[in-house]
Amino acid sequence: MKRFAILLFLGLLIGNPVLSKSDDFKLGFVSTERVFRESAPAVKALKALEKEFAPREQGIKKLGNQVRDLQGKLEKDSVTMSESQRRRRETEIAKINREFKREQREFREDLNMRRNEELSVVLQIANKVIEEIAQEEKFDLILQEAVYRSPRIDITDQVIEALGDK
Numbered sequence: 001m002k003r004f005a006i007l008l009f010l011g012l013l014i015g016n017p018v019l020s021k022s023d024d025f026k027l028g029f030v031s032t033e034r035v036f037r038e039s040a041p042a043v044k045a046l047k048a049l050e051k052e053f054a055p056r057e058q059g060i061k062k063l064g065n066q067v068r069d070l071q072g073k074l075e076k077d078s079v080t081m082s083e084s085q086r087r088r089r090e091t092e093i094a095k096i097n098r099e100f101k102r103e104q105r106e107f108r109e110d111l112n113m114r115r116n117e118e119l120s121v122v123l124q125i126a127n128k129v130i131e132e133i134a135q136e137e138k139f140d141l142i143l144q145e146a147v148y149r150s151p152r153i154d155i156t157d158q159v160i161e162a163l164g165d166k
Contacts, residue, residue, distance in 0.1 A: 028134070028142040029149040031156040035126050036119055039163040045118035053111055060107055063100045067093060129162045 036042045070093045078086050133155065134142050142155070 024138075026137070026139045026141075027153050028139045028155045029146055029153050030126075030130055030142060030144050030159050031154070032123070032126070032144045034156050035159060035163070036122065039122065039126065039160045041125055041163055042119065042122045045122055046115070049111065049114055049118060052114070053107070056103075056107055056110075060100070060103050063096065063103060067097050067100050070096065126159060126163060129159055133158060133162065 070089070074086070074089050074093060081089070130142055130144075133139070143149070
């Protein structure tokens, strides 16, 4: 629906006889996805997140290895175990596995929340840079989402380069 509204707006804008005869209407496009992937502030933020979440990730991997090792040991020793010992071990493994899955889920949720926080800061900085470029180069409209865009109007590289100084 949002894209339809943008396309309708552009159609009206470009179809407007006053604007279509005007040679100085300037349109630009910025790929937010590329800005998040390639700009210096985004790369810096994502590296900081990796560093921040590395200890938790290691703990989760350790817990996963523990579950895997216990499962392997159970399979190997189950032939010589009594039924009650086997059930006790299975219960223990199931408990550790539930904890492992809970930790994984919480980790993903926390990481996604922090990533969104960091990327929203990057987006705010990028939007300021885009506004500066728009004013300096006299753009009439700069879009950040489009179904199609011509490489001729893509100013993403310029924005990424300007963000390198931020």
